[in-house]
Amino acid sequence: MDNLFLIAAAFLAFIGMLFHGVVGHKIYMGNIYKSEMEGLTKSLSLVSWHIFSIFLFISAITLFYLAYNPNFFIAAYPIIGVNLLGSLLFIFLGLGRHQALLKMPGAYLMGSTALLAWLGIQ
Secondary structure, eight states, X not given: OOHHHHHHXXXXXXXXXXXXXXXXXHHHHHHHHHSOOOHHHHHHHXXXXXHHHHHHHHHHHHXXXXXXXXXXXXXXXXXXXXXXXXXXXXXXXXXXXXXXXXGSSHHHHHHHHXXXXXXXXX
């Protein structure tokens, strides 16, 4: 295992969580609150937004823990898998009708986290 790759992946996920949860929240929810959507839709959008922030936080904590407790390396596989699949989802949808997704950092953040974590457990 390479602790530096795991720590880099954890740091990337943590910075992503801070940016997503604070800056992204202000931008995204500012647009949502101004929209004509129903109240329930706005509330569900808020929850959905922050579920991703929580996911990034759990990824960061898990990867940081693994850097110092290599006996639990198996816990990296779900983190790698969900980040890889999330990145592929951004790319797949972005290459279709949702081109704006390719301009957002999600695919790159998740792909980089998956790659660094995978390198860390090799």
